[in-house]
Amino acid sequence: MTFARLRAAYATGVTPREVVEALDTSDDTVWTARADALAAADDLPRRFPGEKPPLYGIPFSVKDNIDVAGLPTTAACPDFAYTPTVSAPLVERLESAGAILVGKNNLDQFATGLTGARSPYGTPTNPFDARYIPGGSSSGSAVAVATGAVHFSIGTDTAGSGRVPAALCGVVGLKPSRGLVSTLGVVPACPSLDCPSVFAATVADATAVLDVVAGHEKADPWSRHLTPHTAAPRRIGVPRDLDDPDFAAAVARLERAGATPVPVDLAPFVAAGSLLYQAWVAERWTTLGDFVTAHPHSVHPVTREVLTKATTYTAADAFAAMHRLQALRAATAPVWDTVDALMVPTVPRTYTLDEVAADPIGTNAHLGRYTQFANLLDLAGIAVPAGFTPGGLPYGVQFLAPAGHDPALAALATAFEERVEVLLAVVGAHRTGQPLHPELAACGAEPVGPMWTAKAYRLFALPGGRPGLVRVAADGAAVEVELHRIPPAGLGALLAGIPAPLGLGSVELADGRTVTGFLAEAYAVAGAPDITAYGSWPAYLGAQVNFGSAR
CATH class of the missing domain: 3.90.1300.10 (Amidase signature (AS) domain)
Structure with a gap:
């Protein structure tokens, strides 16, 4: 702050x-x-x-x-x-x-x-x-x-x-x-x-x-x-x-x-x-x-x-x-x-x-x-x-x-x-409208808009209601993320509060750029549901709500 x-x-x-x-x-x-x-x-x-x-x-x-x-x-x-x-x-x-x-x-x-x-x-x-x-x-x-x-x-x-x-x-x-x-x-x-x-x-x-x-x-x-x-x-x-x-x-x-x-x-x-x-x-x-x-x-x-x-x-x-x-x-x-x-x-x-x-x-x-x-x-x-x-x-x-x-x-x-731009790819709970977005805003982040990753990732639903984005060697797909501009010092403050097995790393975007983004360690997704087909974390949450309503 x-x-x-x-x-x-x-x-x-x-x-x-x-x-x-x-x-x-x-x-x-x-x-x-x-x-x-x-x-x-x-x-x-x-x-x-x-x-x-x-x-x-x-x-x-x-x-x-x-x-x-x-x-x-x-x-x-x-x-x-x-x-x-x-x-x-x-x-x-x-x-x-x-x-x-x-x-x-x-x-x-x-x-x-x-x-x-x-x-x-x-x-x-x-x-x-x-x-x-x-x-x-x-x-x-x-x-x-x-x-x-x-x-x-x-x-x-x-x-x-x-x-x-x-x-x-x-x-x-x-x-x-x-x-x-x-x-x-x-x-x-x-x-x-x-x-x-x-x-x-x-x-x-x-x-x-x-x-x-x-x-x-x-x-x-x-x-x-x-x-x-x-x-x-x-x-x-x-x-x-x-x-x-x-x-x-x-x-x-x-x-x-x-x-x-x-x-x-x-x-x-x-x-x-x-x-x-x-x-x-x-x-x-x-x-x-x-x-x-x-x-x-x-x-x-x-x-x-x-x-x-x-x-x-x-x-x-x-x-x-x-x-x-x-x-x-x-x-x-x-x-x-x-x-x-x-x-x-x-x-x-x-x-x-x-x-x-x-x-x-x-x-x-x-x-x-x-x-x-x-x-x-x-x-x-x-x-x-x-x-x-x-x-x-x-x-x-x-x-x-x-x-x-x-x-x-x-x-x-x-x-x-004022010319330094750090782009952060947000996958789940820190996206606009999600529960942890205020933490991101408090770090000085400003939304840029949605973007797709390169076709090299899988998205999983981790225990505790968190998404996990993992880069894979084969069978990767594009996953929608939300980009934000954030001051470098704000990024450091945000990182200090990210619980394992999540962290920040390099995420390749569909347009060829590489930005900092939320990733999960590979061991954490073993046995977790693969939700890549939904395309994004908000889409997955929406489908779960609709499924519950239908029941």
């Missing part, structure tokens, strides 16, 4: 308590601590009896490396935990704006990693396919938003931790310019590069949150004043010679949004990003080294391997890296004379949990190919959904521009977002 829909619900008399009670926060892999959200919801009318502040009654969460007064800050390391008496300024700003804190989210330990699989609290489940990683380090924050457990979440983004999980979970991940949002009350990773980030269902919602948390903090040495650039970007740099059909489709959407793609050489950008887990890892050691040395067995093995590598670097190595980065900044500077912004994939690919377990450091490095250079080169960024791969996984792109261009990037991302 977007902020606009939630505000509309409040206008009809829905209460903050009712909104909080409807949230599902039962997945323990997503949470490290829960706040008393019901008490906060009940207190809102007293705190704001008149005009409502901008985030009134909107549930949110924060990554568990961000301080919340009275709740432990663990950074996903129980032995590191402490309980602050004062919240981070960004949390104070959100609560002052009327937002309701639901709890704290799981993360890659010490915000070190991009996989989401480096936490003693478990790995949050990818809402689209449990075999795949959710992305990190802000894994719990992305999953919480994607599944509708909260309406927005605050993460952090040093190497891509606010953009990678957004892409893998099908939500928006906004990485502001460094220093635009204070890092006071945030456990440091690389203090010179750290940046709070925002996860939300839409660009508009993420921007609304940024408007609240942004602002100079005198006590924060990394906070800074930035002149905002608002002119809508038109010339958009895209990687030269990138052979990726999903990205090609995103470029076509970019052109439909009125922008002009300009091929650029991304090599110096990628080279800058490669420095982050070389000499720059020593900066992590300045804040975490004493703890790791004193408590080596309290640290995740992969995290410990990454951090202790810092001890192999010398001061000369650090200065050499700084000089190399300065040269790469000079090499990338001319690009901004020819383009207003960059559009690149958010991640090169999505890895399975097994692939990450087999090569945790190599897969992590590849995940950060397009994200790690942003803070080193002082860029603002925003990751947005761009559809789905043929395998049914979310595909995302990110827009990048020099610091201060946050409003301009938001305008570009909004224009792109």
Whole structure:
């Protein structure tokens, strides 16, 4: 549910308590601590009896490396935990704006990693396919938003931790310019590069949150004043010679949004990003080294391997890296004379949990190919959904521009977002007029109309009054489905509530298109009545009603 829909619900008399009670926060892999959200919801009318502040009654969460007064800050390391008496300024700003804190989210330990699989609290489940990683380090924050457990979440983004999980979970991940949002009350990773980030269902919602948390903090040495650039970007740099059909489709959407793609050489950008887990890892050691040395067995093995590598670097190595980065900044500077912004994939690919377990450091490095250079080169960024791969996984792109261009990037991302169309084929109870259609509508779905599948499916009546669509190798037929357009984040929220043996997968239509649709696992239809001859689930239900009346 977007902020606009939630505000509309409040206008009809829905209460903050009712909104909080409807949230599902039962997945323990997503949470490290829960706040008393019901008490906060009940207190809102007293705190704001008149005009409502901008985030009134909107549930949110924060990554568990961000301080919340009275709740432990663990950074996903129980032995590191402490309980602050004062919240981070960004949390104070959100609560002052009327937002309701639901709890704290799981993360890659010490915000070190991009996989989401480096936490003693478990790995949050990818809402689209449990075999795949959710992305990190802000894994719990992305999953919480994607599944509708909260309406927005605050993460952090040093190497891509606010953009990678957004892409893998099908939500928006906004990485502001460094220093635009204070890092006071945030456990440091690389203090010179750290940046709070925002996860939300839409660009508009993420921007609304940024408007609240942004602002100079005198006590924060990394906070800074930035002149905002608002002119809508038109010339958009895209990687030269990138052979990726999903990205090609995103470029076509970019052109439909009125922008002009300009091929650029991304090599110096990628080279800058490669420095982050070389000499720059020593900066992590300045804040975490004493703890790791004193408590080596309290640290995740992969995290410990990454951090202790810092001890192999010398001061000369650090200065050499700084000089190399300065040269790469000079090499990338001319690009901004020819383009207003960059559009690149958010991640090169999505890895399975097994692939990450087999090569945790190599897969992590590849995940950060397009994200790690942003803070080193002082860029603002925003990751947005761009559809789905043929395998049914979310595909995302990110827009990048020099610091201060946050409003301009938001305008570009909004224009792109409006051109992204995710088509969902609905088979049964979620169709218009059927009992579960309100759930679909609540996820932002809009009907397109009926359509037939390719002649490759059979339809079954499953126990409990549900249909099951299954692709078959032989004797397939066309089955009528109903198409809906749905936001990627809405699709993630819908998927989280689909009970087994049903799920979402690729459905081939009669016109040759492949869309996301409801499918049943093959084992579930064994012995179930084959109702393909009726052509559709509504036709089958109608026949059953007529048969009963005749009797």
